[in-house]
Amino acid sequence: MANVLVIAELFEGKVRKGSLSAITFAQQAAPLVGGGYDILVAGPGAKAAAASMTGYGAESVLVAELPDYVAEVYAPVVAGAGKAYKIVCATATTFGKDLMPQVAEHLKAGMASDVVKVVDEGGLAYVRPMYAGNVLAHVKVKTPIQVVTVRQTEFEAAAAGGGASPVKDAPAAAPTPAAARVKVAGFEKVVSARPELTDARVIVSGGRGLKSGENFKIIEALADLLHGAVGATRAAVDAGFVPNDLQVGQTGKIVAPQLYIAVGLSGALQHLAGMKGSKVIVAINKDPEAPIFSVADYGLVADLFQAVPALTEQIKKVL
Amino acid sequence: MKILVPLKRVADPDNANKVKIAPDGKKVTSEGLEWKLNPFDEYAVEAALRITENKTNNARLGEVVVVCLGPADARQQVTQALAMGADRGILIDAADEALDATVVVDALEKVVAEEKPDLVLLGKQVVDGDSNQVAQMLAVRLGWPQATFAAHLSLPKELNKALVTREVDGGVAKLEVTFPAVISVDLRIVAPDAVKNGNTPDAEKYPEGPRYPSLRGIMQAKKKPLAAKKLADYGVTPAPRLEYLRFEPPPQRKAGAKVPDVETLVAKLKNEARVI
Numbered sequence: 001m002a003n004v005l006v007i008a009e010l011f012e013g014k015v016r017k018g019s020l021s022a023i024t025f026a027q028q029a030a031p032l033v034g035g036g037y038d039i040l041v042a043g044p045g046a047k048a049a050a051a052s053m054t055g056y057g058a059e060s061v062l063v064a065e066l067p068d069y070v071a072e073v074y075a076p077v078v079a080g081a082g083k084a085y086k087i088v089c090a091t092a093t094t095f096g097k098d099l100m101p102q103v104a105e106h107l108k109a110g111m112a113s114d115v116v117k118v119v120d121e122g123g124l125a126y127v128r129p130m131y132a133g134n135v136l137a138h139v140k141v142k143t144p145i146q147v148v149t150v151r152q153t154e155f156e157a158a159a160a161g162g163g164a165s166p167v168k169d170a171p172a173a174a175p176t177p178a179a180a181r182v183k184v185a186g187f188e189k190v191v192s193a194r195p196e197l198t199d200a201r202v203i204v205s206g207g208r209g210l211k212s213g214e215n216f217k218i219i220e221a222l223a224d225l226l227h228g229a230v231g232a233t234r235a236a237v238d239a240g241f242v243p244n245d246l247q248v249g250q251t252g253k254i255v256a257p258q259l260y261i262a263v264g265l266s267g268a269l270q271h272l273a274g275m276k277g278s279k280v281i282v283a284i285n286k287d288p289e290a291p292i293f294s295v296a297d298y299g300l301v302a303d304l305f306q307a308v309p310a311l312t313e314q315i316k317k318v319l
Numbered sequence: 320m321k322i323l324v325p326l327k328r329v330a331d332p333d334n335a336n337k338v339k340i341a342p343d344g345k346k347v348t349s350e351g352l353e354w355k356l357n358p359f360d361e362y363a364v365e366a367a368l369r370i371t372e373n374k375t376n377n378a379r380l381g382e383v384v385v386v387c388l389g390p391a392d393a394r395q396q397v398t399q400a401l402a403m404g405a406d407r408g409i410l411i412d413a414a415d416e417a418l419d420a421t422v423v424v425d426a427l428e429k430v431v432a433e434e435k436p437d438l439v440l441l442g443k444q445v446v447d448g449d450s451n452q453v454a455q456m457l458a459v460r461l462g463w464p465q466a467t468f469a470a471h472l473s474l475p476k477e478l479n480k481a482l483v484t485r486e487v488d489g490g491v492a493k494l495e496v497t498f499p500a501v502i503s504v505d506l507r508i509v510a511p512d513a514v515k516n517g518n519t520p521d522a523e524k525y526p527e528g529p530r531y532p533s534l535r536g537i538m539q540a541k542k543k544p545l546a547a548k549k550l551a552d553y554g555v556t557p558a559p560r561l562e563y564l565r566f567e568p569p570p571q572r573k574a575g576a577k578v579p580d581v582e583t584l585v586a587k588l589k590n591e592a593r594v595i
Contacts, residue, residue, distance in 0.1 A: 011488075011489055016488075070494070071455065071458070071465055072464060072465070075459065093488050094468060094485075094487040094488045095487070095488065097451050097467070097468075098455065098465075098467045098468070098487075099455075100455075101420070101451070101452040101453075101454075101455035101456045102455045102456070102458065102459050102465070104452070104456065105424070105455070105456040105459035105460060106459055109560065110419075110421070110559075110560025110561045111420070111450075111452055111560075111561075112561065113449070113450040113451055113452060114449065114450075114451075121564060125564060129449065129569070130347070130447060130448055130449055130566075131330075131335040131338050131347070131446075131447055131449070132332065132335045132336075132446065132449070133569055134335050134336045134338060134568070134569065135338060135340060135347055135566050135567075135568065135569070136566065136567050136568070136569050137563050137565075137566050138563070138564040138565050138566070138567070139561050139562065139563050139564065140561070140562045140564060141560065141561055141562075142559075142560055142561065142562055143560050176459070176462065177462060178458070178462050178463055178464040178465075179464070181463075181464045181496060181497040181500070182464035182465075182466070182494060182495070182496050182497075182500075183494070183495040183496075184492075184493070184494060185482060185493040185494060185495045186492075186493040187490055187491070187492050187493070188490050188491045189489060189490040190489060190490045190491070196488075196489075202594075226595065234506065237506065237507070238506060238507075238527070238528075240510065243486060243491075244470060244486040244505060244506065244507050245486050245487070245488065245489075245490075250446065250449065251359075251443070251444065251446070251505075251506065258594050259588070259592075259594040259595070268333070269333070269334075269335055269336050270332065270335075270446075276572050279594070280588070280592045280594050281572075281575075282584065282588070288577075293574060293577070294574045295572045295574065296574065296575055297575035297576075297592065298575055298576065298577075298578050298584055298587055298588070298592075299574075299575065299576070299577040299578065300577070300578050300580075300581070300584050301577060302580075302581075307581060310581045311581050311584065311585065314581050314582060314584075314585045315585055315595060317585075318585055318586075318589055318595070319595065
């Protein structure tokens with residue numbers, strides 16, 4: 001019997017790769033509560049997308065065909081399905097962060113946000129970061145049903161292992177009355193040829209040192225050469241250089257690429273909280289005392305406006 | 320038009336790496352660190368003030384009530400919000416460590432029942448616990464629509480609904496919520512043109528960031544009503560749904576070496592780290 005329910009997030013009719021991290025979490029947590037896991041695919045095109053989820057070892061794949069996302073419509077459906085489980089989980093994307101506390105409240109469940117590790121401490125417990133990642137808390141959820149969001153970078157994407165989970169309809173659930181007072185008024189997709197920050201193998205991030213949005217061109221050129229993503233600090237977002245969805249840090253995206261190149265950013269601890277899990281960190285900053293150097297594997301003290309274009313040219317020579 | 324803005328104090332977020340874990344691992348302490356208003360809550364106060372004023376003639380179009388759960392010392396953070404321009408404060412006595420989202424939501428539910436605001440406007444997360452749950456849970460509890468992570472708000476002259484721009488994964492989502500509603504704010508909400516209220520002309524721009532209390536504001540804050548309450552006054556007994564077992568420091572990352580030039584850097588990335 002499945003005791004964990006994984007919520008798969010749809011984007012343009014396909015399950016987001018980030019949801020595969022929640023499946024890995026479920027694979028680790030399920031044995032501790034005895035049993036297996038199911039996957040709920042909810043959203044527009046869920047029926048078609050469910051087929052892509054049948055090879056991930058779930059006992060069942062549940063389907064809820066729903067209109068465009070609003071919490072008031074989705075939370076009753078997820079909670080309705082979730083009440084048959086001990087744990088209901090999703091990846092901590094903006095979708096997961098928006099939806100899952102609502103699900104928890106519907107279920108009168110406690111919720112652990114942004115879990116980075118599953119541990120057994122006389123029963124199932126979780127590790128989650130607090131204080132911008134400067135403290136790791138071991139926490140137990142005391143309610144009969146537990147709601148969890150998981151940090152994508154800390155759980156590898158589950159690999160499809162074959163098998164054929166049966167597909168079933170999730171129980172129907174009516175939207176909350178509040179749904180009548182909320183209306184989707186549009187979605188503007190960010191069109192980018194670059195990989196998503198949370199999926200990227202290489203990230204080149206810029207801070208306030210870039211001085212303008214226009215100057216991010218030199219960051220983009222380097223990122224594109226390495227088939228990487230562009231990131232930014234909160235200060236750069238605050239200053240209006242780039243949109244907020246490029247923000248790496250405590251209150252933005254948490255990333256852990258193979259290579260993180262930090263350019264013109266001092267390394268405020270809110271930023272470090274979002275990237276210090278990266279495998280290799282390079283820092284380019286003209287201030288030799290900048291805190292970013294204390295976490296960087298390779299530091300280059302230089303004027304970024306000369307060093308970054310030079311770095312791009314030099315990499316072209318060796319690629 | 321009345322807006323309720325919940326507040327929490329946090330240990331100075333710019334020095335969050337200086338919080339200490341007690342030797343037995345049971346407690347996190349922030350001795351020596353200054354208490355600050357949670358930054359996102361400060362942004363919510365700013366947004367609430369922009370909604371309820373006509374910037375061109377300083378006319379007030381509504382009331383902003385701030386409510387804080389915290390110990391008696393948190394009076395300082397409530398007063399800061401009053402000095403920024405909020406009209407009234409409520410401080411509900413509670414130990415910082417006794418607060419989880421459920422306790423806060425239990426209390427806010429009762430405050431909302433008493434105050435009957437049109438809008439609860441709050442920060443998207445507190446930067447100590449980093450849980451990001453209260454707005455969403457409160458919306459369910461109240462049966463009100465929610466819009467989280469607001470980067471831009473546009474209200475009609477009547478201030479009875481809001482078109483909310485949310486910067487989410489993969490794009491920008493727009494939601495229209497009819498009041499009463501719960502809206503949580505992200506950092507861009509304090510950009511110069513992030514809040515439009517149909518009263519202040521759209522072309523008006525605010526200075527970047529939350530406003531600093533003026534000297535006049537600070538003087539006035541001392542005279543503004545600040546009610547001291549207890550959780551028991553609202554019939555709330557703290558019943559956290561989470562149990563924190565212990566705390567530990569994260570693994571530390573070691574600093575590497577400085578490289579003299581771009582050529583050396585590229586050589587190391589290629590031959591030593593093997594990442595390009």
